[in-house]
Amino acid sequence: MAIEVEEVKRIAKLAHIKLNEDEITKFAKQTQQILEFFDELKTQSDSLDKNWRPDILGKSTLEREDIVIPPTPVEKTISLAPEKSGSAFQVPKIIE
Amino acid sequence: MSRPQGGMNTTNLSSNEQPRQSQFKAVIGLEVHCQLNTETKLFCGCPTQFGELPNHNTCPICLGLPGVLPVLNTKAVDFGIRLALAVGARLQPTSVFARKQYFYPDLPKGYQITQYDLPYAVGGGISLSDGKFIALTRIHFEEDAGKNIHGDRVSYVDLNRAGIPLLEIVTEPCIHTPEHAGEYLKRLRSIVRHLEISDGNLDEGSFRCDVNISVQGIHDKELGTRCEIKNLNSFKNIERAIQYEILRQIDLIEDGKKIVQETLLYDPALGRTQAMRSKEEAKDYRYFPDPDLKPLIISPERIERVKTNLAELxxxxxxxxxxxxxxxxxxxxxxxxxxxxxxxxxxxxxxxxxxxxxxxxxxxxxxxxxxxxxxxxxxxxxxxxxxxxxxxxxxxxxxxxxxxxxxxxxxxxxxxxxxxxxxxxxxKGLVQITDTSIIREAIATILANNSGQVGEYLSGKEKLFGFFVGEIMKVSKGKYNPALVNQILKELLNDQEKTLQAQK
Amino acid sequence: METSLSSSLKAWQIAEKCKRDHNQIDPMINFFIDRNVRYKDVLNTHLYFDVQDIYQQVEKLKSQAYEHLPLAFVPVLIKDNICTENIPTTCASKILEDYRPPYSATVIERLKQAGAIIFGKLNCDEFAMGSSNENSAYGPVLNPWDKEYVPGGSSGGSAAAVSAGLCPIALGSDTGGSIRQPASYCGILGYKPSYGLVSRFGLIAFASSLDQIGPMTTDALDAALLSDVIMGHDPKDSTSLKSGSPSWFQTLKELKESEINLKGTTIGVVSEFFAAGIDSEVNACLQENIKKLSELGATIKNVSLKSLKNSISTYYVIATAEASANLARYDGIRFGFRADSHEGKKSLKEMYANTRTQGFGDEVKRRIFLGTYVLSSGYKDAYYTKATRMRQVIKDDFLAAFSAVDFLVGPTAPTTAFKLGEKNKDPVSMYLNDIYTIAVNLAGLPALSLPCGINSLGLPIGMQFIGKPGDDFQILKGAYVYEQATGWHEHHKPKL
Incomplete structure (x- = not known):
């Protein structure tokens, strides 16, 4: 199953990764190879019930009490930031 | 084609608009994001209190630092159950948390933990005063995002709000007027405040409403193209925005133009909706069940427990x-x-x-x-x-x-x-005076000082009774017992009349 | 005394010595410091090593009561995808260069509480994605047995460090074989616990439903000891099982002579594991060792896992899908590397794209791309949804097999270690390496690799035990029995 260049570009954009011309070709080819594995998976699993949700078996998710745990001291948090202004993270202007 | 001018009360239709509107039907669905007032966030123990300096209420978990994991707040679940019970929604025994993926600075993990194909409650609804029932599609849990603050050439990110528990409450597209929309929202807000699960403050952002609205011909079977209006921060603005948008869409349809599916903001100063600046691409959120959490299983025992303690609605x-x-x-x-x-x-x-x-x-x-x-x-x-x-x-x-x-x-x-x-x-010496002799004396004085009006009254101008009462009130500074004033005034006027009769 | 210090010392022996005689502490620590200094650059095992930090930890521990601590003064090296507070944790990536977490993983807290000395951070494949440790942004790790060969991956640094005697125990992580395969290539024991037995809080996520932290050691006793320390429910991890901490070390140590065998145990040989693709020497070695297991009292049965052939595709769909979401947080905003800093002219979108493009290596980008693809609308049902169902089929297949046997045996990898540069041109053939290990993660089973042979090139061969869910002790005991009977692990060390 061949993967269109436009598709590769769309996916790369969703993932916010830049690909040059070479990489687009390479990724398209490699993805195609791997997906040929997957295509076998598609036909194998065609016999499986389409409504089967194996992910909802088991016990209920863990819960915790609604009790405050002291937050991280802000100096520690903001010291990790590549760019900051006061205690806020700073980013290039967001255009709505 | 007149369009309502900005600043005017757009909920009152001019006589021009009424016949037009009767040719069309507005189809409105409302999505409310209601912040829960738990002590801590949905998946970590950070405090939820409002108004702290940026990033003072954060920890590695809500900051989305590498290696962290979410654990569900039990009280948030109970609050969700309260709301479902209050609106008659069906609690699903199993619901699943999903990752909704997109990139935005106020979304630290690059995905929001929400519920997608298996929400915790479906159905239910709220009745309005005229009997209309607003049906709900679903209610689900999700975490709030942080806040972006815009500067001139840069923006700032504050993640205090990131991770606060939200309930997303979605109505069926069964609302057709701005008034019904407004009343539904007020009643929903009243319910969440009665249940003590939320402050329900539109202006503080703990109760946010997005409107989905389309217009179709009254006889059309197909829905029109839908637009979404966001960032509405008061009940009045919500009704106004809806009213404006209905007419905007009608105008376009009548002009033979196509309605573009877009996200709009409402400008209260101009009284109109306008499209957001950026061109919308079709969103691909790539939802899938969050592997860091297990499904939420709500037992009948838990529901009973919440029901027993449920506040009066x-x-x-x-x-x-x-x-x-x-x-x-x-x-x-x-x-x-x-x-x-x-x-x-x-x-x-x-x-x-x-x-x-x-x-x-x-x-x-x-x-x-x-x-x-x-x-x-x-x-x-x-x-x-x-x-x-x-x-x-x-x-x-x-x-x-x-x-x-x-x-x-x-x-x-x-x-x-x-x-x-x-x-x-x-x-202030405001004790009421009930001493009839004092009152009698005062009234007599007033009647004596206004003999002309007395004469007019006696010859038929009955309205002057009020004038006399007014004068008496002025003099007494309102302290005379009104019933006694009435009674004695009548008496004295009758006496005057008798005197007059006698004189004839 | 130099003769009492040896890189062959087990963790439990080190703890015993130091607790018994406090004069042993400094020489012991210095011995291991010297060894690390001598070999870490040659093998490129380390991403962080600070002698002062080590001394500080030692001094602090000395001032406390440590007599009851099971790992007192034991040097432990940590794979660099496990968060250590204030100590660089890079996941061998440029995007986390100099990143110092403000918190430590739960396993690190527990190690420290047990008296362990965190000796440094180890190189690995970037974000644990790889099978050769050639995907590190900081250079490949070399196999101590032959420096022209890879140590395996992604926990290549951990395997090489333990193999070279730089520390008695190390932590690795395993998503599709990343503990077991490098253990096999480097001739040590690598154990991946049942999913949920070890907290993932602080493990930098690759694929959340597959990742597990596990011990990499020279023998089963040390693996048991380390398990006792790091296992047990963690309320910070919703996928953590409710069980308490085990006491496997004691149980193994107390086994009587007459109990150290495999009598009464039924071991399944998976026929699909010996199908085409397996190297002939590896095959021969495994056949011999299966015989050995039989001699030790086990009943050997043949089993077939028909759905195994779907495990690679199922794994790569699920793992890359989860990874693409887990790695979305690397955006240059709150921590880590940011492209275009101080430039100010680039837009937000440019900043995201440049940061991630420059910060991530090729394999990571490839997997993010694939994961994004299989989840995107139009493909999700065809790939991701089907893969989750196939995963359950594979799990059910294993459970059916376990109704007849106590655990399974097979090779850990189809070959021994390969040469640097040999396979990294073709990602697909690299993926095929994982064929014996991947299904285990899909099913959440416990599994370990133990050294059982050397091939004609002098490279180690590993044998894999796969246990029933939650029945980890069974395979640890199996490994212990094998070790006691053969002494293989004692007599085969790399010549450095």
């Missing part, structure tokens, strides 16, 4: 008030809109003398008290006028110490000084 409370206090359903509805007002009312009723009916209490609270409360934005937690004060004032009226008119004066003084009503009455 506005509708039930209104019915109860109407019945036990013998007040109109309309009044009861107004009193029970805010739980704290309802409790205040009940406290006052408990403290007044038997002679004061709950109806009188209701009247006072819904007029004088509520007016001041809304204007001055009173907080029930720090009362300016306590239930005891209110009751004392009404009791003074019942005892005949002051008249109704004086009571209003005293009330205003109470608002300004927060003093007790009896103290005010004493200090």
């Amino acid at each position: 506005p509708e039930a409370m209104a019915n109860r008030f109407s019945e036990s206090y013998q007040i109109t359903l309309l009044d009861a509805d107004q009193l029970t809109h805010e739980k704290e007002l309802a409790l205040f009312f009940e406290e006052v009723v408990a403290k007044v003398k038997k002679e004061i009916s709950p109806k009188i209490v209701a009247n006072w609270i819904l007029s004088e008290y509520l007016r001041e409360h809304n204007e001055k934005k009173w907080d029930f937690k720090k009362p300016v006028i306590t239930a005891q004060n209110m009751a004392d004032l009404l009791n003074l009226m019942a005892e005949g110490v002051i008249s109704g008119k004086i009571a209003k004066m005293v009330f205003n003084e109470m608002v300004d000084t927060q003093a007790d009503p009896s103290v005010i009455v004493k200090k």
